[in-house]
Amino acid sequence: MIDLRNISYFSKLSDDEIGVIKKYSVFEEFDAGDVIYYEDEKPVYLFVLIKGSVDLYKTNLKGKQFYIYHINAVDLLGEVAAFSDITYLVTAECATKCTVLKIDYSKTGKFFCDNPYLCRELVKSLYERILSLVNAVDDSSLKTKERVAKYIIQESASFKDKTYTEISKKLNMTPETLSRVLNEFKKRAYIEIDDHHEITFIDEEKLKNLGS
Amino acid sequence: MIDLRNISYFSKLSDDEIGVIKKYSVFEEFDAGDVIYYEDEKPVYLFVLIKGSVDLYKTNLKGKQFYIYHINAVDLLGEVAAFSDITYLVTAECATKCTVLKIDYSKTGKFFCDNPYLCRELVKSLYERILSLVNAVDDSSLKTKERVAKYIIQESASFKDKTYTEISKKLNMTPETLSRVLNEFKKRAYIEIDDHHEITFIDEEKLKNLGS
DNA sequence: CGGTCTCTTGATTGTTGTCAAAGGCGGTGG
DNA sequence: CCACCGCCTTTGACAACAATCAAGAGACCG
16 A cells, blocks of 8 residues: 655655544545546545546536646645535546545544645645636637647647547547648648657747737 | 734734734725736735725737636735746736735745745635636636626626626627627517616526526 | 717628548457 | 457538627717
8 A cells, every 4th residue: 555655745744644644544546537526516535646647627517528627646636625615616537547545634624724834735736726727718718720739839749649539628629620720730831740640840930829 | 004904814913923014015006997917927016905806817919808807805916926936827907996015925925825824814815716717717618698698697786887898808708799699688588678787687597597 | 069989780701510421440259 | 351340530511609890879978
């Protein structure tokens, strides 16, 4: 089993504190595609993502998913809902196999807020959420071409590891639209894409200036 | 001049602490329309909005504003940028006459994070930002009709105090589109609007179920 | 009473989603 | 080894949506 001491959040806690967390928490494994929690559920646990990565999205009334952001281990999960006593704001779905520490925060909650070190970690985590959310809001006001351009510039390295269908989900557009946009970029000689989805930039400047 | 003791954030501080803040802060008055800070600027101050209300928005490369959210006194302003050492994420523009306390956080910053009471206030403020941002992301995935419906249900009271042009800005749509949507709602007998922009709901259920 | 701003309406355009069809590719089971 | 299935991708045709452009009517203010 994983030693709590090895988790960065807890490395500076006293033995007593570690003991409390140990007592009220349990490790759980998830497969890719599993949902850790659903939006609008009442939070039961605070999660610490120990291994793997998780996609966060919202689902609208028609069942359509709107992708918001992505977090990698090690990070807090569900902390906003847990500590502010509201339902989960988003749905957390594993993008890969994940190991998660589930903490019964009703027993340890005070703890997190009162311990200065943990509180600072919490603030840091909240900052990151805010950055990601501002980024998501920003993206939502972009045209699809701009969104695709931004994505391929930022994520060119991992581009070849994903299907276009997966990428289109993260970009909140249809695979058809993504295909057409990439095609246009190729025709205009902004990029080249080989048979293995490997991407090469020919005119990165033009891509960057799409939105101006 | 306003006594720092009367500001909720500071009411529980010691005399010494109040002294430090007093030493490194100054009050400033803004008129409606004035900008307190611009996105991408390096933060110099942490602000506490003492009186009035402020709109937060992002401006894209083409100069188009994308409205994000609104805050009312008393609240923190610019705290994310100030404490995480990045540029301001959004532009803060006064919606009304405002009184703002400008704090030189480079002198008092540690203070905020170390004082358990202030730190908790900071966390609370960050939660609120996150809620507003998730709400903004959510809205951005709605159709204009749904966005208008949501707005008039939530803001029916203040509806008559604003011009349609102002409202359309907050809804991130053009005045023409807003006018057409309201017209459709009237034709379908969901709402009535009198000469003074006073709104009456006739079929609120239909409005709520637009998105399903 | 002239000017500015708001609101409305029509016509048009650009963008993106939807639907449908077809080809490719990989895996599976007979 | 081949037939088949399922998924991904591409392409075309089309529809829905919302912005833009343009014009005109009305309200408010100096």
